[in-house]
Amino acid sequence: MSTISDVARAAGVSVATVSRALRGVSTVSSQTRERVLKAADELHYVASPMAASLASGRTRVIGLVTPFLTRWFFATAVSAVEKALREFDFHVLLIDLEADSMLERRALTNKMLSKRVDGLITINVPIRPEELTLLERLGLPVVAIGNPVPGHPLVHIDDALAVRTGLDHLVNLGHTRIGYAGAVPARAEHRLVPRQRLTGFRDGMTEHGLAIQESWVMSCDWSAQGAARRASELFATDNVPTAIMCGSDEMAIGVMSEAISAGLRVPEDLSVVGVDDYYLSDVVRLTTVRQDVIAQGEAAATTLLHTLLATSTGSAPDLPSGMSEDQVLTVPTTLVRRGTASRIRSGTGAPASFLGSPTEH
């Protein structure tokens, strides 16, 4: 492990010059820079991030806070953030809150943040009051994805609109008996995303002049398994909707599975629409309202880097286009029509299918 003074000696300059040359700051004559670069390369020299942090007071590490890592949305967002940060030589410290169900999770602590990260990105985590106090005391820049963190920039989609878009599609197709999967237990209502998506459904139904059957509004833990369980109960009754709008694609897949098990054909007997464009949704031909998770991760990273690097010399990225004065960026969503929603009509000869017909009618 060579150190900066090894390089200085090899290049015949001082350590200060090596430091400057390698970081490209201040002015260094191009000849000496060349010599330094060459020496560093030959010695396989890499500056110690720890020593650099200690001396500079900046760690170039961002804490990435997520309730789970194993679900598609979160893994995709983490991946996008990590990639965006890397381009600016920042690194990710994973902070997995290990939410089980939607209620329990570990808390953010002083110990995991203090002197460790320059900033924080949260992915759909409802921050608790005491955690907010902590962030304030630490003076950490924070950017939230999805669930907002009061007083900090937010990157999200319009969740109510997303569901509304899917619902409108079903209504246009002629459906009036429409259910919803994705309400949450009352105790989980601090989670904004499920709540807003449900709001989109309720408001939309009302505006379309359609009655909401409360027995068709299924609440669960937002997993495919949970939705499947509730759908299974619904299909066992003699009062079944002709369409189900789902708060997420994973839940939609759970609903479809149980529909088929119950002998219903999708989409002939039951139309299903989700939200997300989950990575298996095209394979199962699920009609959905797409959200761009990667764009959200990148925007959050860029926003944070912008504030972090604003004071420093040189290249701070611009704020992502669309980030408003009030610190909110709403990424658009779009309807993606595949096979699982269709116009209501009487029996056809089409084979029952989990997937829905390849094209919609």
Add this chain to the structure above:
Amino acid sequence: MSTISDVARAAGVSVATVSRALRGVSTVSSQTRERVLKAADELHYVASPMAASLASGRTRVIGLVTPFLTRWFFATAVSAVEKALREFDFHVLLIDLEADSMLERRALTNKMLSKRVDGLITINVPIRPEELTLLERLGLPVVAIGNPVPGHPLVHIDDALAVRTGLDHLVNLGHTRIGYAGAVPARAEHRLVPRQRLTGFRDGMTEHGLAIQESWVMSCDWSAQGAARRASELFATDNVPTAIMCGSDEMAIGVMSEAISAGLRVPEDLSVVGVDDYYLSDVVRLTTVRQDVIAQGEAAATTLLHTLLATSTGSAPDLPSGMSEDQVLTVPTTLVRRGTASRIRSGTGAPASFLGSPTEH
């Protein structure tokens, strides 16, 4: 941000004593320890990891190398490793190689490892010769999951056996016309897992005295989409197997989807078995050979911590039970019967279903 000397002053002791008390090393009288702890607490003191690293030469950071983060297997493994390391106050530095297809990926570089991590865990990454040289020069302890890294401990499953287990099940059910999804293009054959799973299929078929139809051995990129595409081509021919063994559950889901689209009933017309026990597999009632990804992640973390902490005073974890002298731990796999495989028989009145019947026959 209080420092160690703030605490020392507040507690009326030296910084060395604070350091000792807080780390629980050496001997400190319980009364002074109490005073130190109290002072530290009141000052919200947390030791700077950077300063500690610089002084001790250890970072307590493990590089976690993965080809993707967005796929279930990898996200699950990362999560398990992170959790296991955290218990010993170690942290994860994410190194996402961003493999696209199975061929291209970023390389491991000196810069991302040097002076930054105490060790490395790789998740299914075939290491290149020059990378191996780098690891050697750095003297980094490495533990591999899945795809081995020559000369380092390995935690994996018996991939050939896993497929063999699924295949045996199909054969027991009476199938003889069996296809396979999950071969890979020749250029991707440095990936050991796909290769060994295919080997399990070929050897198993041979030992059962069954003929392998090469047109039924489908190679793809190991995604659900890729498998779906190949299956779709197969189902368009007039020579279709009665069962398809799949190298992964995600591929199995792709295969099932296309089967249904092609008008085949699962499992009545086509039995499907996968490997993994993917998190949606129970929802779609996929019969599969389960592997315990979390156990593998934990075992890899424990193995690495064991060697890392072996010299230091105090609590190094034991090697995971089953880790052999030759540094290989093979985690067992088990058949999980759900609905998508069934005994061959002539037409029943059962409804066509993506999911397969709830119970097998």
Add this chain to the structure above:
DNA sequence: CTGTTAGCGCCTTCAG
């Protein structure tokens, strides 16, 4: 059991 004293490797003034 506790205090003193060197660094760890780098960044950052401040001079020149």
Add this chain to the structure above:
DNA sequence: CTGAAGGCGCTAACAG
């Protein structure tokens, strides 16, 4: 444009 020197906050001998 370059060099010298003082920390950054902590750990790790070494004394006592």
